[in-house]
């Protein structure tokens with residue numbers, strides 16, 4: 001054993017489990033990419049389930065890297081109002097995932113301020129998730145919101161993230 005692999009014997013069962021898991025359930029390239037791109041190589045179970053949800057999202061939303069609706073004052077104001085009305089009960093007014101209904105949820109609602117998690121879903125993916133929900137996790141599908149309203153919400157989520165960064 002080289003010094004690089006000095007702790008091999010301690011960690012190999014974990015590696016084996018990971019390899020088996022990925023062979024059995026997560027053989028898709030999406031998972032492999034997500035793992036490779038994680039800067040610290042750390043992929044929590046929760047992040048793995050987020051990657052699995054991603055596989056349901058159609059390609060055209062996955063590749064979008066910006067919102068098609070300009071995040072101007074009007075868009076952000078509408079997004080803010082819609083957020084308080086529909087989302088803050090779970091995601092919290094600031095987007096920290098601590099809304100009043102969050103305690104009752106098996107999977108806690110996303111904390112948008114925790115960028116390491118939230119950046120797993122880009123703008124198009126967030127848009128798609130708002131309209132379709134995440135099924136397994138309890139994130140509802142907001143089918144009654146128009147496409148424009150969904151984009152205002154995505155713009156607003158990014159604003160919350162920017163404000164959080166500015167306050168740090």
Ligand code: HEC
Pocket residue numbers: 050082083086087088089090091101105107108109110111112117118119121126127129130134137138139140142153154
């Ligand atoms: C009943 C509680 C609940 C409500 C209401 C709710 N969500 Fe969620 N949301 C969740 C849960 C649970 C998840 C999954 C958490 C995870 O996987 O990290 C989630 C995940 C998300 C995600 C993906 C995670 C991320 O960081 O990008 C987005 C985007 C999102 N919600 C937006 C919204 C928006 C916008 C609204 C309001 C229109 C809303 N949600 C309303 C519970 C809720």
